[in-house]
Amino acid sequence: MSAASLYPVRPEVAAQSLTDEASYKALYQQSVVNPDGFWREQAARLDWIRAFTTVKQTSFDDHHVDIKWFADGTLNVSANCLDRHLEERGDAPAIIWEGDDPSEQRTITYRELHREVSKFANALRGQDVHRGDVVTIYMPMIPEVAVAMLACARIGAVHSVVFGGFSPEALAGRIIDGNSKVVITADEGLRGGKKVPLKENVDEALTNPRTRCVQKIIVVRRTGGDIKWNQHRDIWYDELMHVAGEICAPKEMGAEEPLFILYTSGSTGKPKGVLHTCAGYLLYVSLTHERVFDYRPGEVFWCTADVGWVTGHSYIVYGPLANGATTLMYEGVPNYPDVTRIAQIIDKHKVNILYTAPTAIRAMMAEGSAAVEGADGSSLRLLGSVGEPINPEAWHWYYETVGKSRCPIVDTWWQTETGGILISPLPGATALKPGSATRPFFGVVPGLVDNLGNLLEGAAEGNLVILDSWPGQMRSIYRDHDRFVDTYFKTFRGMYFTGDGARRDEDGYYWITGRVDDVLNVSGHRMGTAEIESAMVAHRKVAEAAVVGVPHPVKGQGIYVYVTLIHGEEPTDQLRQELQQWVRKEIGPIAVPDTIQWTTGLPKTRSGKIMRRILRKIATDDFDSLGDLSTLADPGVVQQLIDTHKAIQ
Ligand code: 6R9
Numbered sequence: 001m002s003a004a005s006l007y008p009v010r011p012e013v014a015a016q017s018l019t020d021e022a023s024y025k026a027l028y029q030q031s032v033v034n035p036d037g038f039w040r041e042q043a044a045r046l047d048w049i050r051a052f053t054t055v056k057q058t059s060f061d062d063h064h065v066d067i068k069w070f071a072d073g074t075l076n077v078s079a080n081c082l083d084r085h086l087e088e089r090g091d092a093p094a095i096i097w098e099g100d101d102p103s104e105q106r107t108i109t110y111r112e113l114h115r116e117v118s119k120f121a122n123a124l125r126g127q128d129v130h131r132g133d134v135v136t137i138y139m140p141m142i143p144e145v146a147v148a149m150l151a152c153a154r155i156g157a158v159h160s161v162v163f164g165g166f167s168p169e170a171l172a173g174r175i176i177d178g179n180s181k182v183v184i185t186a187d188e189g190l191r192g193g194k195k196v197p198l199k200e201n202v203d204e205a206l207t208n209p210r211t212r213c214v215q216k217i218i219v220v221r222r223t224g225g226d227i228k229w230n231q232h233r234d235i236w237y238d239e240l241m242h243v244a245g246e247i248c249a250p251k252e253m254g255a256e257e258p259l260f261i262l263y264t265s266g267s268t269g270k271p272k273g274v275l276h277t278c279a280g281y282l283l284y285v286s287l288t289h290e291r292v293f294d295y296r297p298g299e300v301f302w303c304t305a306d307v308g309w310v311t312g313h314s315y316i317v318y319g320p321l322a323n324g325a326t327t328l329m330y331e332g333v334p335n336y337p338d339v340t341r342i343a344q345i346i347d348k349h350k351v352n353i354l355y356t357a358p359t360a361i362r363a364m365m366a367e368g369s370a371a372v373e374g375a376d377g378s379s380l381r382l383l384g385s386v387g388e389p390i391n392p393e394a395w396h397w398y399y400e401t402v403g404k405s406r407c408p409i410v411d412t413w414w415q416t417e418t419g420g421i422l423i424s425p426l427p428g429a430t431a432l433k434p435g436s437a438t439r440p441f442f443g444v445v446p447g448l449v450d451n452l453g454n455l456l457e458g459a460a461e462g463n464l465v466i467l468d469s470w471p472g473q474m475r476s477i478y479r480d481h482d483r484f485v486d487t488y489f490k491t492f493r494g495m496y497f498t499g500d501g502a503r504r505d506e507d508g509y510y511w512i513t514g515r516v517d518d519v520l521n522v523s524g525h526r527m528g529t530a531e532i533e534s535a536m537v538a539h540r541k542v543a544e545a546a547v548v549g550v551p552h553p554v555k556g557q558g559i560y561v562y563v564t565l566i567h568g569e570e571p572t573d574q575l576r577q578e579l580q581q582w583v584r585k586e587i588g589p590i591a592v593p594d595t596i597q598w599t600t601g602l603p604k605t606r607s608g609k610i611m612r613r614i615l616r617k618i619a620t621d622d623f624d625s626l627g628d629l630s631t632l633a634d635p636g637v638v639q640q641l642i643d644t645h646k647a648i649q
Contacts, residue, residue, distance in 0.1 A: 089324050285420045
């Protein structure tokens with residue numbers, strides 16, 4: 001490791017931060033040696049209704065996976081995010097909202113947010129929503145999405161937020177899985193100056209006969225655009241709010257009652273409904289938000305994620321609000337009206353902490369220094385990265401051009417399943433190495449195993465596992481605990497398997513190398529190859545499809561699909577476009593293939609398994625190391641694939 005790529009903590013940063021190197025070491029040690037004691041102490045940061053007596057009751061034994069934290073305690077998540085802040089910071093901004101159009105903005109204080117949430121909670125009750133009911137939220141990035149989430153939490157309903165970029169089909173699948181009674185949406189969303197037909201998409205999703213569970217659609221007026229209205233089923237949000245009472249006592253919830261479901265992709269099958277519960281999750285996101293971002297009262301924290309992903313749940317809504325922080329929510333896209341938008345928002349709202357994704361950093365970087373042209377940027381103190389490995393080139397550009405070589409970067413590794421950040425530097429404690437997520441957070445015990453499940457010691461590379469539970473861990477897959485156990489605890493017995501590969505260096509730093517399963521990461525969005533393949537073969541002209549990820553300069557990974565057509569169908573450019581549209585409709589714009597290669601056959605083993613290894617190599621022009629082809633049923637297909645690949649480049 002050359003000294004040039006090590007960024008020691010600057011003394012002035014260490015002096016001001018919550019955690020320096022010595023306290024990281026001491027607290028980490030305590031957290032893993034005596035997790036009960038550590039988490040019992042940390043849990044005092046929440047307001048409990050009934051105190052817990054037990055702390056950690058967890059088992060990773062694959063015959064009996066069971067994860068419970070603070071099980072006999074009770075609290076309410078929305079009261080922790082709102083009510084308890086009123087006395088001290090009722091008039092402080094909870095949410096600063098910046099519209100897609102730079103002329104639009106709103107500031108909502110804790111007192112106002114508390115009022116809105118209480119009213120909407122009453123409105124939901126009025127629509128017969130009760131504790132444990134699933135409410136689907138399909139909304140743009142407007143403050144009402146946070147109101148809706150917190151209102152669910154207030155009455156003990158379980159929210160299921162569906163990313164506004166998902167198609168009606170994908171939305172329907174999630175509504176059905178959750179057996180949702182109510183869907184909350186907006187007339188239209190606004191992104192990059194374009195309208196997103198959210199209500200129309202909900203209408204279309206509800207044409208699926210299996211969505212009959214839905215009784216009401218609550219619609220927030222965002223653009224005022226023309227939409228279809230079903231007066232028996234559709235209700236305006238503002239009309240409900242107009243008559244709703246302002247007082248709503250928060251429901252006393254068991255620590256382990258569900259807070260939300262969030263769907264995420266795996267290597268097989270349909271997206272999984274990841275289930276998080278109330279107390280452990282809130283404690284974990286609150287503590288990580290404070291320590292990883294070294295958050296100080298009064299600062300403006302901006303996480304650029306969409307609230308439809310876990311990053312938005314944990315670090316736009318729950319973590320910051322539990323801490324009484326000011327969270328900035330941006331409706332639009334990073335490059336609208338132009339590439340300077342992020343820098344302009346930072347200056348306009350005096351953002352202190354920016355938390356974004358490598359794909360956004362690379363998109364800015366592609367424009368050279370234009371992204372920060374004319375901007376001041378002096379309010380920034382800390383930068384964060386999440387969603388995929390950050391390549392050192394992007395890291396350096398972020399550090400130098402956005403952070404002016406002044407702001408540490410926290411490269412935070414975590415997953416929908418983990419609830420909050422598991423591996424990350426702490427700005428006052430951790431010397432940085434560009435491209436490394438560095439060291440585990442308190443209470444997190446990572447390990448590396450070889451393919452047989454043997455734990456590796458010291459500097460090593462292998463499959464990343466977590467050896468013991470932490471409070472933010474998912475508890476189950478909604479209504480499918482067996483799948484939860486199979487997916488995460490069977491590959492390596494007694495360990496939580498992340499699906500990622502990683503390297504640990506001589507300093508104990510972790511370097512995430514990416515997924516080792518069939519999950520793609522496109523612009524920080526997770527997608528299963530199986531999901532895209534099953535969408536492709538659902539088209540009547542497609543016989544077979546195989547999807548692989550290929551390196552992409554901005555998106556991290558691009559989607560490359562090999563397609564075999566039904567006998568007699570012609571491979572035309574028009575059909576290629578039709579298939580791209582088809583995937584857009586089946587899943588959403590994020591899943592549209594970058595490249596479709598026609599083929600008459602796929603490389604398969606004699607037992608019929610597609611050899612993706614070969615397809616991946618062909619798609620990336622790596623023809624010389626295809627390895628042993630003798631196990632293929634028809635080795636001739638490989639040369640054909642190579643020739644066609646070359647022809648379309
Ligand atoms: C939070 C989030 C999880 C997957 C994860 C990994 C990748 C996330 C990363 C990272 C390298 C980081 N990932 N953060 N890889 N360095 N800092 O992104 O959740 O959408 O569930 O994705 O993203 O591959 O397994 P999710």
